[in-house]
Amino acid sequence: MPEHPVHDGAVSYEPAVGPMEHAADYALFGLDAQGQFRTKSDMYFHGHPVAGYAPRTVGPFKLEFTKHMLDMTIIATLLGVVLVTVARRVLYNVRSDRAPHGPLANAVEAGLVFVRDDIVKPIGGHHLAPFAPLYLTFFFFILFCNLSGMVPVLFKGPTSNLAVTGALAMTVLVFLMFMGIKRQGLVGYFKNLVPSGIPWLLWPMIFAIEFVGSLMRCGVLAMRLFANMLVGHLVLPSILGLAVFKPGAAGMAAMGLVVGVPLALGLSGLELLICLIQAYVFTMLSVIFTSAAVHPEH
Amino acid sequence: MSFDAQVMLYTVIVFLLLLAVLWRFAWGPLMRALEEREQRIAKRISDAEELRRTAEDRLREYERRIATAEDDAAAIIALGKLGAEKVREETMAAAVADSAKTMDRVKREIQLTKEAAVHDLREQMVQLAGELASHVIMRELKLEDHRRLIEEAMTEVEKAFGQELAKPRTPPK
Known part of the structure; x- marks a missing residue:
């Protein structure tokens, strides 16, 4: 083997x-x-x-069940339970004419409004607005997979696995092609991959480039998220390694503690930010790609 | 680093399951809730706006009514004053006219009384003169002489008393 x-x-x-x-x-x-x-x-x-x-x-x-599979199962279950509970409570509060309250409910509402009104609606327009739940699920699932990687012992951060991000990007690709074909027809979708006004001699070449390009965009989507998350997992242990490796050299260990721990602390803060930004970037780019497939004129 | 196909498949399954559950039980209800809240707030705002407008209208109407009432009151007071003035003037005029009438009557009565007194005096004088003459002279005179003598005496008496009687007197107040 x-x-x-x-x-x-x-x-x-x-x-x-x-x-x-x-x-x-x-x-x-x-x-x-x-x-x-x-x-x-x-x-x-x-x-x-x-x-x-x-x-x-x-x-x-x-036929193996891996740590990343377990982590994403736990995250998906927790997300499902928490979000469904929050949604029921918010709906109950609204129906019984009570003011919105609770930090959790407010955070979920803020996330929902952010993704729906600042990402999906401005970029996707009315064609993608009904599919806001899809992008909301992308955003929340990726965000919490990213954040789980920050928990030292319990989780390993499923989004630092290319298979996971690849699967998510493939979901985007399938949805994108489905929407494009549904909107323009099978022939129309592939015909519109090539911008109008291209000489017919160049047409096959441009078509190939555009088709591969649309696949590649999704591949890059997966790679971007994977690389960002993996780097976080690589950098933090490397910095902390300053403090824990070389057990024989006391001076090095002391320096590692003095330099490594504050640096790791700062980088952890940065990493938290990156977790949020990458979830946002993945969601936004998937909306942009889907929107481009739905509106070929842009 | 290996690329595990089963992880990929599992990810897709987990994601789609999560998507289905959240779409049905979380995002759907949440969006409905937000929409309902939005509508409710919009309705509250428009209700409040309407209420404000109604209140403003009502306030303006009340102000108008108060102004009208003040005007009415002023008019009534003015009318009352005018009426009182008129009544006063009428009363005054009536009183003046009344007193003038009374004065006239009194003057006329004085005049009549004076005339009656003069007449009485004259009659008595004629009589007295006649008696006096008959007593003092004791002689019969012819009727004409008699008459002439009396008239002369009468004229003299009138001359003497007439001025006295004709003197203006202040009327009694």
Whole structure:
């Protein structure tokens, strides 16, 4: 198995784990090649796959349940419960003619109004306004996946996984093409990919460029979110590593504490901001791309 | 770093489930709530505006009524004053006219009384003169002489008393 470096579980122990390995996803439980149920302790030894373990695969899918999958399940469940509760309470308050109150309800309302009135309506217009819930869900789900990465032990931040962001971007791509085809027809959608007034000789080339471009835009959407989140996970441990590595050199450790901890604190603040900004950017760009597919004239 | 297809599929499933649940039970109700609140607030504002306008109209009407009432009151007072003045003047004029009439009557009565007194005096004088003459002269005179003598005496008496009687007297107040 070339993608799973095999280690001798009994003696092989390398304390220095690479930053990428640190940020990587890992399986919690799954089926091995023989079809036997394995838990994390069976699969890994000090962060490395144990000798002879290989997951069972069905096509490209490994039959493993990973940490990122667990995290996003927890986040989605919490989001669902909290938002549904808040929505019911707000609706009840409005129906019973009470003033809006509660910081949570106000925050959710502010987020809703922000995404709907400042992103979807100005950019998407009346064609996308009915689909504001889709973008709201993107925004809140990505925001809390991002933020969960800031919780040190409990969560690992699913959006630092390209598979997760890729799946989200693919959802955008499918919705975008669906909306474009629904609005302009199958032929119209692909014909309108090419701007009018192009000489017919150039048409196939431009069509290919535009088509690949529309796929690439969504790929970049996934890559942007993934890279931003991954960098956060890489930088913070690296800075904190100043304080915890080199246990032998007391002077270095002291300097690491003095320099590393305040720096990590500041970077954590920055990271919080980036979590919010990237959720916003993903939502806004997906609205822009969908809007471009719906209104070819722009 | 590996690209796990099952993570991707799982993400899509989780996201779509979350989307369905939130669309149906969170975003839908929340948007409805916001819209209802918006409408309610807009209605409140328009109601308040209407109420304000009604109140203003009513205030203006009351002010107008108060102004009218003040005018009416002033007119009534003026009318009352005018009436009182008229009554006073009429009373005054009546009193003056009355006193003038009374004065006339008194003057006339005085005149009549004076004339009667003069007449009486004259009669008595004629009689007295006659008696006096017959007593003093003791002689018969012819009727004409008699008459002439009396007339002469009469004229003299009138001359003497007439001025006295004709003197103007201040009428009694």
